[in-house]
Amino acid sequence: MASVCFYFQVHQPYRLRNYTVFDTDSNYFDDTKNAQICRKVADKCYLPANRLMLELIKKYKGNFRISYSITGVLLDQLQIYAPEVLTTFKELAATGCVEFLAETYYHSLSSLYSQDEFISQIRLHKQTIQRLFGQTPRVFRNTELVYNNRIAELIEQIGGFDAILAEGVDRILGYKSPNFVYRPVKCKKLKLLLKNYHLSDDIAFRFSNRGWSDWPLNAPKFANWINAVNGCGYVVNLFMDYETFGEHQWEDTGIFEFLRHLPGEILKHPDNNFKTPSEVAAAYKDCDAIDIPYTISWADIERDLSAWLGNPMQQNAIVEMYKLEKTVKSTADESIIRDWRKLQISDHFYYMCTKWFADGDVHKYFNPYETPYDSYINFMNVLDNLNSRCFKVLFEKENKFRNCSRGRNMPEQKVLRKNTDKFYVLERN
Amino acid sequence: MKVFMIGWEFPPYISGGLGTACYGLTKAMSRSGTEITFVLPGAGETGSGNYMKILSAEGFIKAEELNSFKNVHFRTVSSPLKPYVPSELCGGGVLGKNNSGIGARNWLSNPSKNLQNYGRDIYEQVYRYAEKTAQIASVEDFDIIHAHDWMTFPAAMAAAELSQKPIVVQVHSTEFDRSGEKVNQIVYDIERQGLHNAGRVIAVSNYTKNIVVNRYGIRPDKVDVVYNGVEGGGCAHWQKPAEKRDKVVLFLGRITFQKGPDYFIAAAKKVLEKISNVKFIMAGDGDMMHRMIEYAAYLGIGHKMLFTRFLRGHDVEKVYQMADLYVMPSVSEPFGIAALEALKNNVPVLVSRQSGVAEALRNALKVDFWDVNQIANKIVAVLKHPPLGQMLRENGQAEAGNFRWEDSAAKVNEIYKRILNNN
Numbered sequence: 001m002a003s004v005c006f007y008f009q010v011h012q013p014y015r016l017r018n019y020t021v022f023d024t025d026s027n028y029f030d031d032t033k034n035a036q037i038c039r040k041v042a043d044k045c046y047l048p049a050n051r052l053m054l055e056l057i058k059k060y061k062g063n064f065r066i067s068y069s070i071t072g073v074l075l076d077q078l079q080i081y082a083p084e085v086l087t088t089f090k091e092l093a094a095t096g097c098v099e100f101l102a103e104t105y106y107h108s109l110s111s112l113y114s115q116d117e118f119i120s121q122i123r124l125h126k127q128t129i130q131r132l133f134g135q136t137p138r139v140f141r142n143t144e145l146v147y148n149n150r151i152a153e154l155i156e157q158i159g160g161f162d163a164i165l166a167e168g169v170d171r172i173l174g175y176k177s178p179n180f181v182y183r184p185v186k187c188k189k190l191k192l193l194l195k196n197y198h199l200s201d202d203i204a205f206r207f208s209n210r211g212w213s214d215w216p217l218n219a220p221k222f223a224n225w226i227n228a229v230n231g232c233g234y235v236v237n238l239f240m241d242y243e244t245f246g247e248h249q250w251e252d253t254g255i256f257e258f259l260r261h262l263p264g265e266i267l268k269h270p271d272n273n274f275k276t277p278s279e280v281a282a283a284y285k286d287c288d289a290i291d292i293p294y295t296i297s298w299a300d301i302e303r304d305l306s307a308w309l310g311n312p313m314q315q316n317a318i319v320e321m322y323k324l325e326k327t328v329k330s331t332a333d334e335s336i337i338r339d340w341r342k343l344q345i346s347d348h349f350y351y352m353c354t355k356w357f358a359d360g361d362v363h364k365y366f367n368p369y370e371t372p373y374d375s376y377i378n379f380m381n382v383l384d385n386l387n388s389r390c391f392k393v394l395f396e397k398e399n400k401f402r403n404c405s406r407g408r409n410m411p412e413q414k415v416l417r418k419n420t421d422k423f424y425v426l427e428r429n
Numbered sequence: 430m431k432v433f434m435i436g437w438e439f440p441p442y443i444s445g446g447l448g449t450a451c452y453g454l455t456k457a458m459s460r461s462g463t464e465i466t467f468v469l470p471g472a473g474e475t476g477s478g479n480y481m482k483i484l485s486a487e488g489f490i491k492a493e494e495l496n497s498f499k500n501v502h503f504r505t506v507s508s509p510l511k512p513y514v515p516s517e518l519c520g521g522g523v524l525g526k527n528n529s530g531i532g533a534r535n536w537l538s539n540p541s542k543n544l545q546n547y548g549r550d551i552y553e554q555v556y557r558y559a560e561k562t563a564q565i566a567s568v569e570d571f572d573i574i575h576a577h578d579w580m581t582f583p584a585a586m587a588a589a590e591l592s593q594k595p596i597v598v599q600v601h602s603t604e605f606d607r608s609g610e611k612v613n614q615i616v617y618d619i620e621r622q623g624l625h626n627a628g629r630v631i632a633v634s635n636y637t638k639n640i641v642v643n644r645y646g647i648r649p650d651k652v653d654v655v656y657n658g659v660e661g662g663g664c665a666h667w668q669k670p671a672e673k674r675d676k677v678v679l680f681l682g683r684i685t686f687q688k689g690p691d692y693f694i695a696a697a698k699k700v701l702e703k704i705s706n707v708k709f710i711m712a713g714d715g716d717m718m719h720r721m722i723e724y725a726a727y728l729g730i731g732h733k734m735l736f737t738r739f740l741r742g743h744d745v746e747k748v749y750q751m752a753d754l755y756v757m758p759s760v761s762e763p764f765g766i767a768a769l770e771a772l773k774n775n776v777p778v779l780v781s782r783q784s785g786v787a788e789a790l791r792n793a794l795k796v797d798f799w800d801v802n803q804i805a806n807k808i809v810a811v812l813k814h815p816p817l818g819q820m821l822r823e824n825g826q827a828e829a830g831n832f833r834w835e836d837s838a839a840k841v842n843e844i845y846k847r848i849l850n851n852n
Binding site: 020021022311312313315316354370371373374376377380381 | 699702703791792794795802803805806807809810813814816817819820821824
């Protein structure tokens with residue numbers, strides 16, 4: 001028995017505009033560029049791919065099943081810039097053959113920095129998926145498949161999830177195969193699905209590589225590789241960016257034709273089928289516990305956090321940003337909180353990555369910056385402005401409070417002045 | 430292979446990139462076994478009637494480096510011409526002997542490439558140099574002629590006429606870099622003639638190649654780009670300076686139109702609106718210095734802008750040690766070795782996009798020279814966020830190490846071979 005489990009990641013960040021230390025307004029994002037890219041990707045990838053998926057689902061009458069994880073920030077942008085994409089996603093949801101997964105609304109790395117923020121972003125995303133697609137996600141996938149034991153434990157604690165996804169990293173698996181269902185160590189019910197990165201990357205990265213010995217890849221050949229799993233595994237987890245279809249691999253590479261013929265070829269073998277992550281979790285027992293004490297992800301050859309947190313600038317930027325959490329939340333100002341959350345989008349830190357000599361091509365994808373240094377400078381300027389906005393709001397609140405309490409006894413007044421002085425000093429710096 | 434190389438300046442008598450480049454390149458070429466006859470204008474200190482003086486290399490080179498130059502034979506044309514202007518700075522003879530090498534760039538008070546400073550008879554000097562060089566060429570044996578910048582082009586053409594050997598000209602700067610749009614027609618004509626007569630042209634960057642192609646009408650396929658290198662190791666280990674009160678931003682170069690000192694001061698003004706614990710150092714001399722002092726005073730930042738005049742030797746190293754950032758806002762910079770030298774000395778750099786080094790160096794901050802807002806923005810960022818300076822310093826220093834004269838020399842040798850095989 002070999003089940004093919006497709007999960008597509010659908011995400012576009014809010015790119016920052018060029019923001020210097022001399023800018024004082026709070027328009028941090030490059031609406032024009034974000035709209036352009038959103039439209040472009042919609043036309044080249046989301047729309048044609050969605051239409052093709054609908055066609056395939058109808059053609060195979062429920063035997064072709066897939067899943068998506070769409071970030072909240074992309075859903076927001078689609079609503080404004082490409083509403084027809086959202087419509088086609090809703091049509092897909094209505095077929096009953098498509099599962100939507102849960103993740104952090106802002107495609108953030110909050111799982112590593114703030115438990116509160118992590119939980120509220122998952123909740124926010126879950127609600128949005130319920131509202132738009134009428135289904136409650138039962139499977140969790142963290143940003144960029146960032147995963148460790150602690151995150152899995154937390155997800156089980158939060159409750160409502162049957163499974164979590166992760167990268168099938170060789171150094172974790174050892175002799176084990178990613179083609180089985182596992183259980184995170186210390187978790188009782190939660191199941192762990194691991195990406196088969198060989199077969200996933202054959203489609204996502206190598207498909208159009210003429211230097212690859214298996215080029216050109218066609219559906220019968222790929223189906224043969226799937227068939228080979230029969231007898232030594234239950235499931236082949238094919239996890240990839242949705243932009244693979246039409247954007248990373250352009251239409252003229254034949255990627256859509258490949259996809260069009262793939263379900264038929266795979267279903268030719270009587271033991272094969274397609275399942276969504278929830279169905280995989282329900283159908284197969286976990287065969288072992290997997291211990292992943294340190295953090296892994298699906299990025300680059302290292303499959304760790306080095307793409308986002310590998311250098312001192314990235315570390316500094318993200319730490320400074322999460323340091324603001326309390327201040328930001330204490331303003332209770334919606335626009336401030338939303339801007340702060342948009343700054344959590346992991347792409348901002350990806351642009352600051354300096355290990356581009358080996359992995360340069362991927363990092364350049366829609367990267368609006370000439371160098372990682374420029375990206376850091378821009379981010380820090382925005383963060384600085386956000387910080388001063390917070391203090392302005394808090395300062396005003398404090399003032400109101402002080403005016404109200406005027407005429408009361410002295411000691412309280414003294415305390416207040418001390419506080420405002422502190423704000424003044426903080427703001428000045 | 431024997432090369433007849435015609436230069437104009439050489440350490441310790443230099444005023445900028447040309448001398449440094451000639452020094453680094455010939456040294457590396459000599460080491461790789463290329464035989465070079467290097468013709469230079471004499472310092473004019475000897476009154477002997479000989480037009481040609483055969484110098485032992487000792488006159489130029491530090492004793493410990495003699496071996497590196499063993500394949501180079503220097504010939505100087507001793508005549509009334511005095512290309513190395515400010516005599517109060519380099520008295521003559523071998524005064525500057527101890528000052529060659531990294532950190533000892535001679536930022537002379539006058540831009541020797543700037544025409545006014547040569548005196549009125551510059552053309553006469555250039556053509557007399559050509560005449561004498563031709564005489565040397567008639568007694569020397571060589572395969573190829575290699576000339577550096579316009580002052581040597583007539584000499585190269587004269588030598589080629591006599592010997593019927595091919596010319597390679599190397600462009601370290603053009604009249605458009607030095608004078609903007611107000612080009613001197615005579616100089617331009619000499620440059621153009623030299624470039625068109627050359628078998629091949631070497632530009633020190635794609636930036637310069639574009640100028641050569643677009644402004645002088647040279648076919649792009651005739652121009653090769655060979656980047657400059659940088660000498661020495663600098664300070665191998667960076668030591669965090671003792672906790673100091675003020676940050677330091679450094680401008681080091683000739684204070685002339687080409688180097689964009691006015692943009693540096695305008696940016697400084699903007700930086701000071703955002704942070705106060707910072708000082709700006711302008712190290713160098715030049716025809717715009719007095720105007721710059723007045724400009725800083727006019728903007729009310731005179732107390733934050735320190736003018737050191739021309740620095741040499743140990744003082745250059747010291748100023749690098751103090752600096753948190755080196756800024757090169759050049760209006761037009763064919764290459765910009767200075768930025769690499771700063772990196773070698775563990776100072777992160779901010780360079781203008783109108784420079785050759787900007788296209789070759791990744792780990793640097795880049796701005797358009799006229800974009801004062803961005804210059805200030807990036808200066809503030811480096812001063813405010815230590816991780817930025819740290820990464821620019823570490824990665825930049827490592828990258829600067831890749832600019833080696835050995836590689837430049839190998840490329841030049843390739844170009845020689847190609848041109849000789851074609852003939």
